[in-house]
Every structure is written in C-alpha cells, then in structure tokens.
Amino acid sequence: MSGPQCCANPPTLNPNGGAGHVEKLGGLNAYVTGSPDSKLAVLLISDIHGYEAPNLRKLADKVAAAGFYVGVPDFFHGDPYVADGGKPLQEWIKDHGVDKGFEEAKPVIQALKSKGITAIGAAGFCWGAKVVVQLAKREFIQAAVLLHPSFVTVDDIKGVEVPLSILGAEIDRLSPPVLVKEFEEALNAKSGVDSFVKIFPKVAHGWTVRYNVEDETAVKAAEEAHQNLLEWFAKLLLKGVCCTLLMLLLLFLDPIFPEIFSLKDAEFWKIDECATKS
Numbered sequence: 001m002s003g004p005q006c007c008a009n010p011p012t013l014n015p016n017g018g019a020g021h022v023e024k025l026g027g028l029n030a031y032v033t034g035s036p037d038s039k040l041a042v043l044l045i046s047d048i049h050g051y052e053a054p055n056l057r058k059l060a061d062k063v064a065a066a067g068f069y070v071g072v073p074d075f076f077h078g079d080p081y082v083a084d085g086g087k088p089l090q091e092w093i094k095d096h097g098v099d100k101g102f103e104e105a106k107p108v109i110q111a112l113k114s115k116g117i118t119a120i121g122a123a124g125f126c127w128g129a130k131v132v133v134q135l136a137k138r139e140f141i142q143a144a145v146l147l148h149p150s151f152v153t154v155d156d157i158k159g160v161e162v163p164l165s166i167l168g169a170e171i172d173r174l175s176p177p178v179l180v181k182e183f184e185e186a187l188n189a190k191s192g193v194d195s196f197v198k199i200f201p202k203v204a205h206g207w208t209v210r211y212n213v214e215d216e217t218a219v220k221a222a223e224e225a226h227q228n229l230l231e232w233f234a235k236l237l238l239k240g241v242c243c244t245l246l247m248l249l250l251l252f253l254d255p256i257f258p259e260i261f262s263l264k265d266a267e268f269w270k271i272d273e274c275a276t277k278s
Helices: 052-066 089-094 098-112 127-138 154-158 177-188 216-253 274-278
Strands: 023-024 028-033 038-045 067-071 119-125 143-147 165-171 196-202
Touching: 023 098, 028 052, 028 089, 028 098, 038 216, 052 067, 052 216, 067 098, 067 154, 098 119, 098 127, 098 143, 119 127, 119 216, 127 143, 127 154, 143 216, 154 177, 165 177, 165 216, 177 196, 177 274
Parallel strands: 038 067, 038 119, 119 143, 143 165, 165 196
Antiparallel strands: 023 028, 028 067
C-alpha cells in the first residue's frame, strides 16, 4: 500500500464529531451510534486515517439511521497515520499490521454479541478491507463489504465464506479494475456465496470516505457507494434474522402439527439454503 493514493485528501480528524459517542468495545475505543436495542450491527473498519475521520463518522450515523447499531473501532490505538511529521508510511504499516487488526476484531465481535446482537456485517475501507476479508473467511460475520481495498488478494476472495460486496474505483493503483474483475471472477466461481461487485467510474481510491464535501460530483459518487453498502447489509442481515425466526417457528410448531410443519421437509419450506447462507 505504497504511493500517494492511500494518503490523498487526508481528513481533518475530529474526536468529537458525529451524533454518537466513544466507548470501549471489545477492549478498543470505538465510535458507536444507533439504537443499542437493535439486533443488527455493522462494523466500519477505517482506512489508515482512523476512526476520527468526519466522513467516516457521518457514514456511521447514516447506517445507524437505517436501523443498525454501528461500531467504528480504533484499531490504531490513538495513532492513525499522519503524513506531515509522522512516521514514513511503510514504517507505520509495520506497526499497525492487518493481522493484528484481525485479532483485535474478534473481541469486538464478541462484545457486540454480548449486547444481544444476532447478525453482524462489516465494511472495510482500504486498510480495513483486509481485516474484513479475514473475518469473512471464518464466518465471524454474516455479510461483508470491501471499499477500495488494499492488501486483498484473489486467494483472500477465494477463501470467503459469507456474502461479499466489493466496491472499487476506476482510478485505483492499489486495487485496479483489472484486479477487481479477478475478484469478481473468483466470487462467481464460488457456489453458495452471494456477491456484488461494482467499479465506480471517474473516482479514485478512497472516494467513499475522503471526498471533498464541497465537490458535488464527489459527494454524489460517495453517496451512491454508501447506498450500495446500506442495501447490501439490509438485504443480507435482515435475511439472516428472518431465517432464524422461521427456524424457531418451525421448531415450535413441529411437535404440535407434525403432519403439516415437518422439519424434514426443508426443501418445501426453502429453509435449508437460507440457513446455510445466513
């Protein structure tokens, strides 16, 4: 992840931004927003600029407004990448590896489950996309979105076990369109895994969270990606909850009306495929 694209248009960080608040989540400081009574959660895993980025928190609030409980953890422990006066990028990356981020994400997910969350989606931006794809390989989550990913390989995509959406940029040296197309081919070759891949024209790496709020075209492109993200999570996370409720209903009704609500007739009820995908 070298070069200027990952550092272009750096945000002015604001620790007090957003409609939510900061609290501990799985041992990490995290910006949280949305109803704590929601049974559906979304994790947003930032790029190298961290969880205080205003546009990222604005997106978190937007996702929360759609009914999700949202967490944006600080995987950098108060040390996001700073271009001016900070460490060289490659040195900073060595100190903030994605493998460490993956390990630290596990207790965050457990903390969400302890709150009564029944379905979790995760979206990763640039650096965060690698963490999310690792989570998606082992079904820690129920749905995933990668936005202008870095470090992600075709082998990563081949290992994914949960529904995955990839939103790429036409102008992206870190995940160029040709690589995103390879991701798409790998997903298409996987049976039983829902996927959605889209390459946005005339936008550059980082466009979803590092756009200029005064640039109408940039805002429109970012908002389109945000809407795709929301639709993906609404479709997949709600589907998982509905499947769980259906299974519970059948478990309740089966001993009462065995001749009608037979759990053996999974093909008739169309729940077998539903349960394995959710």
